[in-house]
Amino acid sequence: MSDTRKLGLDDIVDILKAAGEPTRLRLIALLAGGDLTVTDLTDILGQSQPRISRHLKLLAEAGLVDRYQEGAWAYFRLSQSGPAVALARGLLEAADGADAVLARDDERLRALKKVRSEKAQAYFSRNAADWDVMRRLHVSEAEVEAKLADLIGDEPVDAFLDLGTGTGRILQLFSGLYRRGVGVDASRDMLAVARANLDRAGITKASIRHGDIFNLPLERGEFDVVTIHQVLHFLEDPEAAVAEAARMLKPGGRLVIVDLAPHALERLRDEHAHIRLGFSHQTLSEWLERAGLSVVRVVDLEPAEPAADALTVTLWLARDRREDARTAADDDTPLAIRRRS
Numbered sequence: 001m002s003d004t005r006k007l008g009l010d011d012i013v014d015i016l017k018a019a020g021e022p023t024r025l026r027l028i029a030l031l032a033g034g035d036l037t038v039t040d041l042t043d044i045l046g047q048s049q050p051r052i053s054r055h056l057k058l059l060a061e062a063g064l065v066d067r068y069q070e071g072a073w074a075y076f077r078l079s080q081s082g083p084a085v086a087l088a089r090g091l092l093e094a095a096d097g098a099d100a101v102l103a104r105d106d107e108r109l110r111a112l113k114k115v116r117s118e119k120a121q122a123y124f125s126r127n128a129a130d131w132d133v134m135r136r137l138h139v140s141e142a143e144v145e146a147k148l149a150d151l152i153g154d155e156p157v158d159a160f161l162d163l164g165t166g167t168g169r170i171l172q173l174f175s176g177l178y179r180r181g182v183g184v185d186a187s188r189d190m191l192a193v194a195r196a197n198l199d200r201a202g203i204t205k206a207s208i209r210h211g212d213i214f215n216l217p218l219e220r221g222e223f224d225v226v227t228i229h230q231v232l233h234f235l236e237d238p239e240a241a242v243a244e245a246a247r248m249l250k251p252g253g254r255l256v257i258v259d260l261a262p263h264a265l266e267r268l269r270d271e272h273a274h275i276r277l278g279f280s281h282q283t284l285s286e287w288l289e290r291a292g293l294s295v296v297r298v299v300d301l302e303p304a305e306p307a308a309d310a311l312t313v314t315l316w317l318a319r320d321r322r323e324d325a326r327t328a329a330d331d332d333t334p335l336a337i338r339r340r341s
Helices: 009-019 022-031 038-045 049-061 083-094 100-137 141-152 169-173 188-201 238-247 267-272 281-290 328-332
Strands: 065-070 073-078 157-163 178-185 206-210 223-229 249-260 293-301 313-320 336-339
Touching: 009 022, 009 049, 009 083, 022 038, 022 049, 022 065, 022 073, 022 083, 022 100, 038 049, 038 073, 038 100, 049 065, 065 206, 100 188, 141 169, 141 223, 141 249, 141 293, 141 313, 157 169, 157 238, 169 178, 169 188, 169 223, 178 188, 178 223, 188 206, 223 238, 238 249, 238 281, 249 281, 249 293, 281 293, 281 313
Parallel strands: 157 178, 157 223, 178 206, 223 249, 293 336
Antiparallel strands: 065 073, 249 313, 293 313
16 A cells, blocks of 8 residues: 655655765665664664764654654654655665675674564563463464454555554564554563564564553554454553554554453462453443444354363454445444354
8 A cells, every 4th residue: 555645846856865865875774674773773884873863863854764762762764654755665676785885784784683583582481481371271372363364354454553562473463464564562571572573574564662552652543453462451451451542543443352251260360460350242342332433243262172270262353433435334244242162
């Protein structure tokens, strides 16, 4: 879904002026490969921080680069939309990948990503036991992901948001579906894991942001699809998170929630920091309705071998009520609640 807006002559000249300097063109090439800090860029280019910051400011003013804050760090990336970026990408396509300067920059970028990946993997290894325990308690992630893909469908979308993105798995799973993806998480350690995983998968159209799920660092009404995968049971006020997620949707956009059905495993509070012991169909459906969404479908996935500590996973699909002409036909979609025996 490329931006088809046309540029005036003066606009084209301004964009070419911004990009038409060796360091700035090198920055564009590097930021096309993912999110980087000023420190990352100074290490790769071997230039001073003030110089790099000045170049980034000019690129941002030209609409070529996005900047976002993550705690004390500022991250930059090539903008994901707009005619200015389309022109810049055309310049990158014309560049010879074997050019000595660009090749050296790319080599240094890959080395930086390798270090990032090793740090992330070390964190994940230290904490993997928690994930492994939880996986054994409910249906396989492969089954959950298959049902999630079924609910979302295969029609391409412009913008996709994953809240509580964790390892970035959902962004990877749906990378073929969206033009622009964003993952938000409150844990900087998990963000490092997610960035490393996206790097490893070669996914450059998704960005990772540090943020509060109750007050997202994003503009409202930007996204076609929002997912919240196994996050709500960790939250003190999950309904507020649902309302904030709904605020991110475009008219007619869809919210998909994956979480646990009600259960009685009190030990999960102490051992895995669960605050809520699952959610009933009624409770979450009421929250979705109050957030301005219509519940389209609810699906329960039960473990193949029921046991005293077995957990059922529930998926909710809801749609923003502000339908446009294109999506109005979906108003008649029935609410389907299906339990798998």
